[in-house]
Amino acid sequence: MTAPSSALPQDADGLLMLAAQSMFDVFARSAQGMMVVDRAHRIVWISEGYKRFLPGLGFEADSIIIGRRVEDVVPNTLMAQVIESGRPILVDLLSNQAGTFLVSRLPLRDEAGQVIGAIGLVLMDHPETTMQPLMAKFSRLQQELEDAHRQLAAQRRPKHTIASFIGTSPAALEVKRQARRVAQGASTVLLLGETGTGKELLAHAIHAASARASRPFVGVNIAAVPETLLEAEFFGVAPGAYTGADRKGREGKFKLADGGTLFLDEIGDMPLALQSKLLRVLQEQELEPLGSNQVIRVDVRVIAATSRDLVAMVAAGQFRADLYYRLNVVPIRLPTLRERAGDFEALAEALLDDIARRSAMAHRELSPEALALLAAQPWPGNIRELRNVLEQASMMSDELRLTPAHFAGALPRVPSIEQDPTPQPLAPVVTPSLPEAGQPPRPLPEQIATLERQAISAALAHTQGNKLAAARLLQISRAALYDKLALYGLISPA
Numbered sequence: 446m447t448a449p450s451s452a453l454p455q456d457a458d459g460l461l462m463l464a465a466q467s468m469f470d471v472f473a474r475s476a477q478g479m480m481v482v483d484r485a486h487r488i489v490w491i492s493e494g495y496k497r498f499l500p501g502l503g504f505e506a507d508s509i510i511i512g513r514r515v516e517d518v519v520p521n522t523l524m525a526q527v528i529e530s531g532r533p534i535l536v537d538l539l540s541n542q543a544g545t546f547l548v549s550r551l552p553l554r555d556e557a558g559q560v561i562g563a564i565g566l567v568l569m570d571h572p573e574t575t576m577q578p579l580m581a582k583f584s585r586l587q588q589e590l591e592d593a594h595r596q597l598a599a600q601r602r603p604k605h606t607i608a609s610f611i612g613t614s615p616a617a618l619e620v621k622r623q624a625r626r627v628a629q630g631a632s633t634v635l636l637l638g639e640t641g642t643g644k645e646l647l648a649h650a651i652h653a654a655s656a657r658a659s660r661p662f663v664g665v666n667i668a669a670v671p672e673t674l675l676e677a678e679f680f681g682v683a684p685g686a687y688t689g690a691d692r693k694g695r696e697g698k699f700k701l702a703d704g705g706t707l708f709l710d711e712i713g714d715m716p717l718a719l720q721s722k723l724l725r726v727l728q729e730q731e732l733e734p735l736g737s738n739q740v741i742r743v744d745v746r747v748i749a750a751t752s753r754d755l756v757a758m759v760a761a762g763q764f765r766a767d768l769y770y771r772l773n774v775v776p777i778r779l780p781t782l783r784e785r786a787g788d789f790e791a792l793a794e795a796l797l798d799d800i801a802r803r804s805a806m807a808h809r810e811l812s813p814e815a816l817a818l819l820a821a822q823p824w825p826g827n828i829r830e831l832r833n834v835l836e837q838a839s840m841m842s843d844e845l846r847l848t849p850a851h852f853a854g855a856l857p858r859v860p861s862i863e864q865d866p867t868p869q870p871l872a873p874v875v876t877p878s879l880p881e882a883g884q885p886p887r888p889l890p891e892q893i894a895t896l897e898r899q900a901i902s903a904a905l906a907h908t909q910g911n912k913l914a915a916a917r918l919l920q921i922s923r924a925a926l927y928d929k930l931a932l933y934g935l936i937s938p939a
């Protein structure tokens with residue numbers, strides 16, 4: 446016999462109310478936990494089952510959480526999002542100090558359809574045991590995401606700050622004062638100085654001290670990029686402009702540095718034709734990628750650097766005067782190592798420290814005689830050359846205290862120190878270092894490399910760091926000179 450129809454509500458609304466009520470009861474009983482929050486995110490009710498999660502959330506099991514905002518009780522909850530958007534989150538994983546839970550969140554609406562709160566359900570606790578494959582994937586992805594965040598943060602962290610520019614000599618202090626001042630502004634900066642004097646380090650430091658520090662720092666060594674590729678390197682290539690590998694198009698360095706700083710190293714080596722295009726970008730902050738007729742706006746601060754005499758180049762018609770004036774808004778001249786005698790010991794100490802840290806070798810120190818010998822060198826390659834010599838000597842010996850003898854192979858020409866303890870200033874003459882009496886000759890490739898390095902140092906000293914002129918003197922191509930400078934650690938690789 447069927448139940449008398451008068452026992453059931455006749456109207457659909459009543460039926461729905463009953464369905465909602467019984468569903469609520471079913472969920473409240475079968476879910477691991479359940480809570481209801483109001484429009485203002487305040488907890489209105491929790492099920493008996495939910496109470497066992499309270500200790501894990503940092504509350505006594507019987508503490509009063511009713512009336513508190515859900516985000517103050519359940520870290521990482523998305524109930525607020527459900528209330529604000531009115532959209533349910535049917536299945537989600539919630540992780541906090543109490544563990545990981547499979548949860549569901551549904552908005553609650555009044556008769557007019559207005560959101561008046563939300564229901565949160567803990568469908569499953571410890572899903573790591575019951576849903577092992579899915580959870581393993583979830584935690585792997587979470588781990589990968591955290592690693593990617595960490596790597597990105599490390600990449601964005603400035604490589605050098607103004608404090609990493611070692612030196613307290615008046616010349617070094619003046620450089621740091623100027624760098625701090627220009628970091629506050631937005632104007633183009635021109636760093637002038639011989640090779641290896643720290644121009645790139647200072648460019649990084651200015652960027653790190655500027656309001657753009659969290660945005661990219663992009664560097665281009667103009668002299669190291671073949672002339673034919675420079676335009677694409679700077680301005681990028683529109684998709685379809687070329688066939689082959691570049692078919693998809695490529696972003697230029699200006700675009701990559703958008704919002705940040707673009708460091709143009711060796712600006713004196715920029716071909717004249719490209720100089721006018723660069724000037725336009727600097728003036729308009731607009732550019733056109735190769736093969737495109739669309740103008741792209743960029744917001745880039747340019748720091749340019751050169752070891753060449755730009756004024757003389759302007760006079761010789763090799764550098765555009767208008768570009769020179771545009772770049773020369775704030776010039777900073779970096780002193781040579783010879784002009785910073787007072788900083789020599791601190792620099793050598795800092796470089797030995799850095800070498801030990803990077804190579805995981807024990808920290809070396811210099812004997813007073815070795816320090817005196819090194820301080821008397823001409824150092825045409827400046828601090829980079831000093832670093833290179835210290836690195837070579839550290840690698841060639843296990844001793845922790847480096848004496849003049851340890852530098853015999855690394856310096857241009859070291860007289861027999863034992864017989865003549867007063868170190869003499871050494872001219873960068875091109876003389877292969879001969880073996881000491883009774884010693885077997887060093888292998889030929891090693892001797893050739895020493896000779897080549899000395900010849901390049903001497904040519905650079907002769908041309909005051911002008912690499913193009915040095916390449917001409919040595920009768921090798923500019924690219925070959927750059928390869929050798931990188932090989933011998935006289936210049937940082939592009």
Ligand SMILES: Nc1ncnc2c1ncn2[C@@H]1O[C@H](COP(=O)(O)OP(=O)(O)OP(=O)(O)O)[C@@H](O)[C@H]1O
Pocket residue numbers: 609610611612638639640641642643644645646647710751752792795828829832935936937
């Ligand atoms: N004041 C300094 N304190 C500590 N290290 C320095 C300093 N100046 C330069 N160095 C180090 O010397 C090396 C050469 O510096 P950097 O590359 O900045 O020189 P550069 O002037 O840009 O050279 P180039 O003109 O050849 O590109 C780097 O290893 C850098 O960290």
